[in-house]
Amino acid sequence: MNGAIGERDLIRRISVILGGLENDDCAVIDAGERYLVASTDMLHQKTDFPDIMNPWQMGWMAVAVNLSDIAAMGAEPAGVLIAAGLPPEADQYFIDELFSGFGDCAALYGTRILGGDTDSHLELTITGTSLGFVEKELILRRRGARAGDLLCTTGSLGAAGGGLWAWQNGAKSELITSLLEPEPRLKEARALAKSGSVTAMMDNSDGLALSLSDLSEVSGVGFLVYQDKLPLAPGLVEMVGQENAIDMALSAGGDYELVFTLRSSGLEAARRACDLTVIGEVVEEGIWMERAGKRRQIERLGYEHRIGL
């Protein structure tokens, strides 16, 4: 192969080599009465930790992004393993703060660090592995969306993108905290799972546009997003303007909200479960955004790692 390849195309190739992988936020293992769900996510100094980030926040983020995938399955976390590749410049203070960040995030979400691995590495590299359990009848998958369902999100969109922009442009913004200290939506996802109205769910780690692309691929449906309903992060439009704010909501990534579909008859029950915004609907095909009666296609753009082969 010549040149770099996008992460999703590479995963498709990997899937063929390994004989088929289920494309979801977690792997699902039958554990008798319940499912065991498991996910792993790697973070690096260069791509994930802006230079304003303190080591406690690095630890927090590494656990939070891993718990977000447990949330996306409707599961309860059972624990996290941490493999830490520590660079030569990591001193005792750095390491104490980093590991406090792991522990504090796990504890806040009712779980703990179960174990891991420690090694030296030129670039700080942290790989978390999260485990969880979910009742078989409550599991939420990326597949399952049906035309006519409502498309919803928790929280706001574009917060992390706005935070990244503020950091890169030396602007002051509360969105920088959203970028550095993501909050996995475990409580919300559990309550939604118990409400019984969700048909498909994932977290939007790579942005709304790629989430819709992923959901559409595995569910075999399309989406129509109402532009005016997007819950843009507070202060985002004022900081970057309407058009950039929409672009950030669609493709900046790093928000860790839940994107999910609901049977329309289940909206009341879902609203009782958690705060949500209906941002569109499931359609037969295509991924569209509508504003003032005009439809345009949503480009398949988002946060994707590129790997040189």
Ligand SMILES: Nc1ncnc2c1ncn2[C@@H]1O[C@H](COP(=O)(O)OP(=O)(O)OP(=O)(O)O)[C@@H](O)[C@H]1O
């Ligand atoms: N190296 C790999 N080997 C096997 N499966 C993989 C590999 N990388 C990714 N996958 C699988 O591909 C699917 C998509 O992975 P991806 O990392 O995009 O999902 P995610 O963890 O929910 O997102 P993010 O990494 O942005 O938080 C998952 O089901 C994952 O298990």
Ligand SMILES: Cc1ncc(C[n+]2csc(CCOP(=O)(O)O)c2C)c(N)n1
């Ligand atoms: C330097 C820097 N640039 C961007 C971001 C935001 N960010 C971090 S992870 C992620 C998406 C999912 O990642 P993955 O697919 O690796 O799990 C995004 C958008 C950051 N924290 N630091």
Ligand SMILES: [Mg+2]
């Ligand atoms: Mg995910």
Ligand SMILES: [Mg+2]
């Ligand atoms: Mg991943």
Ligand SMILES: [Mg+2]
């Ligand atoms: Mg990703």
